[in-house]
Amino acid sequence: MSAAGTGPLSSGxxxxxxxxxxxxxxxRRYDLMNTVMTAGMHHRWRRxxxxxxxxxxxxxxxxVCCGTGDFAFALHDAVGPSGSVTxxxxxxxxxxxxxxxxxxxxxxxxxxxxxxxxxxxxxDSFDAATVGFGIRxxxxxxxxxxxxxxxxxxxxxxxxxxxxxxxRQPFNFFYSLWFDRLVPVVGRxxxxxxxxxxxxxxxxxxxxxxxxxxxxxxxxGLTGVSYRLLAGGIIALxxxxx
Ligand SMILES: C[S@@+](CC[C@H](N)C(=O)[O-])C[C@H]1O[C@@H](n2cnc3c(N)ncnc32)[C@H](O)[C@@H]1O
Numbered sequence: 400m401s402a403a404g405t406g407p408l409s410s411g412x413x414x415x416x417x418x419x420x421x422x423x424x425x426x427r428r429y430d431l432m433n434t435v436m437t438a439g440m441h442h443r444w445r446r447x448x449x450x451x452x453x454x455x456x457x458x459x460x461x462x463v464c465c466g467t468g469d470f471a472f473a474l475h476d477a478v479g480p481s482g483s484v485t486x487x488x489x490x491x492x493x494x495x496x497x498x499x500x501x502x503x504x505x506x507x508x509x510x511x512x513x514x515x516x517x518x519x520x521x522x523d524s525f526d527a528a529t530v531g532f533g534i535r536x537x538x539x540x541x542x543x544x545x546x547x548x549x550x551x552x553x554x555x556x557x558x559x560x561x562x563x564x565x566x567r568q569p570f571n572f573f574y575s576l577w578f579d580r581l582v583p584v585v586g587r588x589x590x591x592x593x594x595x596x597x598x599x600x601x602x603x604x605x606x607x608x609x610x611x612x613x614x615x616x617x618x619x620g621l622t623g624v625s626y627r628l629l630a631g632g633i634i635a636l637x638x639x640x641x
Pocket of ligand 1: 418
């Protein structure tokens, strides 16, 4: 497994090659970890993200940093079989898990290798683009939002779901207990990769707070940017219009 807990992953900006190796190493256990760490709430958060995307039946959606595909599957349920959903990720192992899940569930999602900061799609290709728990891992956050804004048609939505640091007590106390102490231990037990789950709290700590992230979306050319906090302020759901 990668040296995920050392070097550039434990401090400073995430290094894309190491991030890719780390997610590749935990791909098979990623879904189980998500469910354990969020007590199953992650599905509800993605459903709220899909609602924020404002898609209709037959719509075209892109999920960036799709990982094992859960956000893309939720988008598929919103656009139906007459719509289209593309999921991109730069970890082939995460994509392989997503592809297997698509085959097992019979849901048609086009999973492709791709880099969030250089999307291989023409302008205005989609009605909405989402990113779930992915933007935190990208050094050039503004670049990723600019790309999402570019490939979404004017008037379509860009949605970002991400872990954030709660500002209010007692949430920040429990958050710190859970993230700093328990997540690395539980992560080591389930994924057998303590480094990956030590990376998680540090990546959240250096991530911009929700108001700043909204500003970055605006700077990327999105309008009407707004956000709501979920789960006591631990999760931020940002929406902007291309
Ligand atoms: C925490 S997982 C999130 C997966 C999924 N979106 C979800 O909701 O569970 C983050 C994913 O982002 C991917 N990723 C990180 N940086 C990327 C980049 N620059 N381009 C494409 N994928 C990237 C990783 O490979 C990983 O699969």
